Amino acid sequence: MAENNRNIRKEIDTKLNDPVLRGALARFAEQYPVARLKAYENVEDVDGLRNSFKAMKVDVVEHLEEIADKFEASVKARGAHFYRAKDGAALKEYLNKVCKENNVKRIIKSKSMATEEIHLNEYLKEEGYHVMETDMGEWIISIAGHKPSHMVMPAIHLSKEQCAEYFSKELGRKIEPVIYDMIQTARKNLRSEFIEADMGITGANFGIAENGAIGLVTNEGNARLATTMPRVHVVVIGYEKLIRNTQDAAKILRLLPRNGTGQRMTSYMTMVDGATPIIHKKDGQWVEEDRVCHVILLDNGRLEAAKDPVLKEVYHCVRCASCLNVCPVYTLVGGHVYGHIYAGGVGAILTALLHSMGDFEKINELCIGCRKCVEICPGKMAIPDLIDELRARNVKQKGLPFMVSAVFENVLSSRKVFHTLLRAASLAQKPFTSGKMIRHLPLFFAGLSKDRSLPAVAETPLRDRMANLVKKNKPNAKKRIAFFSGCNTDFVFPDTGENAIKVLQDLGYEVVFPEDQSCCGKPIIGMGDRETAKNVAIRNIEAFEEAKPDYIISTCPTCTETWHKTYVELFADDPKWKDRVEKIAHKVREFTSFVAADYEKLGRLNPTKGNEKVTYHDSCHMRRGLGVHEQPRKLLEAAPGYEFVEMHNCDKCCGMAGAFGVKYVELSMPILKDKIKNIQESGATTVAVACPACMMQIGGGLDKQAQGIKVKHVADILAENLK
Amino acid sequence: MKKVCTNWAATFTSDLVSAKYWNEFKQNATNAAAEIHEVNSWAEAQAKVLELIAEQKATKICGVGHEENAEVAKIYETISGLEGVTLHTDKFEIAEHAEQSHVGISCAEFHIAETGSVCVDTKSFEARVTSMLPEMHIVFLNKNHGVNTVEDAFKIISPVFTSGHMGFITGPSRTADIERVLTIGVHGPGRFVIIAIDETNGGAA
CATH class of the missing domain: 3.40.50.10420 (NagB/RpiA/CoA transferase-like)
Structure with missing residues (x-):
């Protein structure tokens, strides 16, 4: 190689x-x-x-x-x-x-x-x-x-x-x-x-x-x-x-x-x-x-690719390069950084198949998984998924760098160790925290907070608030919901988690919080370490089975997608777990679409026009991963006190994309600046999101670049209007 | 002249080929920077060609399609009689002179509304160079020979295309390779002119 x-x-x-x-x-x-x-x-049925x-x-x-x-x-x-x-x-x-x-x-x-x-x-x-x-x-x-x-x-x-x-x-x-x-x-x-x-x-x-x-x-x-x-x-x-x-x-x-x-x-x-x-x-x-x-x-690698059950999809590529034209990273840096001659996400795949894995290793992280390319590819090639697959195979063969694997195996796969570290971080960050934001960081971390403040780890995570919250569950609840917070909602935005739970309780649900839940495993999967990811998944699945919920709900679309889709894929060839995983994954719902369906039945989706202009940023995983984009808009249009306005490129990635926003700050920041500009030009004074990672990125950008504009999760806005 | 199909029109069926696709074709071809002239007879077509030759100040011209179409042959006779103009219709002469020629004239088989393209049969060398080397390319087209979509075009092409060279032309040669600025006339003709003849509205049939 x-x-x-x-x-x-x-x-x-x-x-x-x-x-x-x-x-x-x-x-x-x-x-x-x-x-x-x-x-x-003049093409009648483009999708057809x-x-x-x-x-x-x-x-x-x-x-x-x-x-x-x-x-x-x-x-x-x-x-x-x-x-x-x-x-x-x-x-x-x-x-x-x-x-x-x-x-x-x-x-x-x-x-x-x-x-x-x-x-x-x-x-x-x-x-x-x-x-x-x-x-x-x-x-x-x-x-x-x-x-x-x-x-x-x-x-x-x-x-x-x-x-x-x-x-x-x-x-x-x-x-x-x-x-x-x-x-x-x-x-x-x-x-x-x-x-x-x-x-x-x-x-x-x-x-x-x-x-x-x-x-x-x-x-x-x-x-x-x-x-x-x-x-x-x-x-x-x-x-x-x-x-x-x-x-x-x-x-x-x-x-x-x-x-x-x-x-x-x-x-x-x-x-x-x-x-x-x-x-x-x-x-x-x-x-x-x-x-x-x-x-x-x-041939030059093509025949082998054709026999590969996953990678054969590369044959759907018609070489139109439209995937480059909509790629947030390609449109910043152009094709040369992709090394070989094929650029962009599809270029990373073609480079791996037709050239070398060495080049692929260098460039695969430039795919932020926003799925814009999938939306327009003539052959509907799932470019980010193929990159994930190649990455996983590379990791399986060569392993992860020692530090990364040490963190995954010893920290992320043990909830206790991971959460203890997060709580320690909450204390360690104190000197840099002002309000709920970290505005400046010293030394080589400084770049992280140049154009974007970072959110501080909350003093009291959601899990520590649950004892009080469950007391508000109404008697004779119609159904039971087990809430999956994900790391961000638990430790960074516990207020949003609290608000989401209040909205669900208001709809008459009993909400419980399985204590043993931990990270959904997406960051590990993203690095290609599927074995550790499976261990993490099993622990979550066991914790939620025990809670016997009717639904599992999350305010994070990435966690939702991981539970709903990736868990099923991880265990597709595992007869011991396959049925069990499918059964529990079937109960997983994304928060805004779940609430919108109930609100609609209750006649609570009538458009209103308040004084505060609110716009909506589509998270990539929400819109293109889960296909949810109408429901959060309907909720916002009906939210008393708000007037909904669209922004330009509402569904373009905010630049966070998991670890990318931290690892490639220099690429993440121009993408974020573009997003902030579009938010400002919409005239909105509140930008609503339905994803905590976008909330972190956009909130941090607004804090540094446009302090008059607030970022709120849709759950926060809904909770404002609870009686 | 060697062709992929000696008689394209004979393969046309009324479920695919119709006059009703003209307007959409015209719109799309115009958008692709093709120049379109609609005429009601071959006599009018000839007048238009002479006008274009004068406008282009062309003195060297290559023409093909006269062996298959007597009307085209008549126009070429007229052009040959023009003072100061040399017309080449022999394939070897065309091979010799196409590169220095100002205008190339040929025939298109049918048009495609969806894209504004004309389908050309270029199996013979002389048809290819006539359409590619001069600065201006003029095609004669039967206005009523149009299909709706590229799918339909291929329904006509599929049964007859067994070997040779053919394709679509959609406007003049172009590039946007420098700063994405559209520039007309790169390796092929800078002007692509379609003379569309509607023989149903009177005139010579």
Whole structure:
């Protein structure tokens, strides 16, 4: 397994301090979602289209060998050559032989991620061929000596001034930074390359098994030209691009341009099938003949991925890069920090599968699990889940760093040790605490509290308040609720926990608090340590079974999701625990959606208009993990004294994302600042959340950046209006 | 001329191909920066082509599609008679001259409303270079030969596409690779012009 000694923190820092990159990415992040939606306006059933595309991909992966065989037979039947390359080395050797056999000196390439993945251009140059990249963006970064920073827009990190400098250097004359002129200059220079090329190398957006055709989408026309002129055409195509039938291409063509660039179709969609005729000069005479065509099917880790029960989902990727365009971290730092050539969340997965786990280790933490990408991926790929899976496998194989595993095994898995430490922290933090916030920290912790105050650990945790709270349970309660607080609500926001319990008691429920409950285990799962997570889960499950509740309710969506979904997954292959876990997980409910359903029945959801403007921040786990977003809004709209207003990007991550907000402060803070700005611009003086982690992050940001605005959990607002 | 399908129109069925998709096609093609001229006869089409040649100050032109369509052949005859204009229609001449030509003229098989694309059959080398190398590409299109969606387009393509080279063209060549600023005319034509002929409204059939 390749190790990797990159200093990623330093690389991130460089990117964060690159104003050209930051500006370009920020503008793009704003414009892309709008363009994408507009492109889809005339598609009746987008979700249906995505489902049908996904189903098609599922079928392809299941029958990959059969489809690849058919593709091979179809290609050969049409007079083209076919080769399966197991890796980059095999592909290069084969290609070199093809070049020699056909007396190839000059090669033009149109952008292909598969060839970049194996560094084909570098190899061909070393072998003495004249190779020219013809995609404008790729050409620019090739003359700049950079790597692509985006799969679709490789040069998004460069300004026109920087481009002009590279143009001037390459062409040996002064080129002014005028975009149209620069493009025309490049066109003239590259045109002769097309005319003189002996070979054109293209990738493929799809390869059709039934007729051996490949399809290419481009806007510039370079791929079309590469399939138009040269006397030898080489296609480098990965297994993931195979489809059964010509008709299947329609699904790809309806999704890829819309998701990739916000276009209903790219300027050119070209399909090439077999040895097509060309006219060229041979011994001074124009002759027409079929050109030489080689189709190379690249494995390089793809076949293994196809056999993997979980990771085979990577075949759903259509390489549109839309997951980057909505990623809060990618849109801050761009693609270079992801190391290899595939950027973003999907890039981390592809890097692990097609390149090395060493690179994956460096970058996997840059996925904050906000699931924005899942929401728009054409193939509905669960990118964060695949990253979790890879992380867990890596941990299983290599273990966690000693300090981390020591904490998990000795602290988090023992409730008593963990809670004793938290209580000690409550005392230790005293010198830094003012009110309920820690505004400044000394030494190397200082960065943590620069743009964000941290909440202090409460003096009296929720569990110590329960003896008093249960006294308020009404006699003859209709149902029993066991309250799962989670660490934050128990030790940082016990007031919110108290308020939630009061709201539930007001609805006539008996609320109990199983004393032996501890952390839900999400931080451990997030680090990939599934064995310790299982121990933690078992202790929680036993504690709650004993309480014999009708429902288990939490004010934390992450805890809710962990109980509801992850516990079930952790024990899916454990016959001893499987049924037991499913039974208890079935009782788990998220607080706001549970209360909203009762309020609705009681006629307590009538919209009101009070004096205080309140906006709502969607927690990632709440909205995209649990699918809850309407209910908290309905509760707020009906809350006496408040007027509900929406904010821009209400469902964009606040930057906390578990440990990320602490470990990657430098990335977390710009995301938080953006959130605070959107809250301010909504005109609200209260921002409501339904997640304690968001409450911690946003509350801390408001304390430092916008003190007039308060953060409240929906439970706090509901409790204000209890009689 | 070599083609993927020698007679596309013969494969069209009324459940897929209709005149009713024109307006949406026109809107989407215009949004993609294609230039559209609607005419009611081949005579009007010819007039429009001559106008464009003059406007482009074109002196070298490549044209294909005349072997399959007598009306196109007639237009090419007229262009050949223009003073100071050279028209190449022979495939070897096109191979020789396409790169220096100002205008390339060819035919599209049908249009796709959903995307504003036209489907082109480019199995022959001369059809490919005519559509890609000159600064302006003009296509003749039967206005009534349209399909609704890309799915429908592939219902037509699937049975006939067994080998060769074909595809869609949707507006001129473009890039946004520098600062995401849309720039027209990169490797392909900077102007893509569709002359849509509606033979049902009178004129030569």
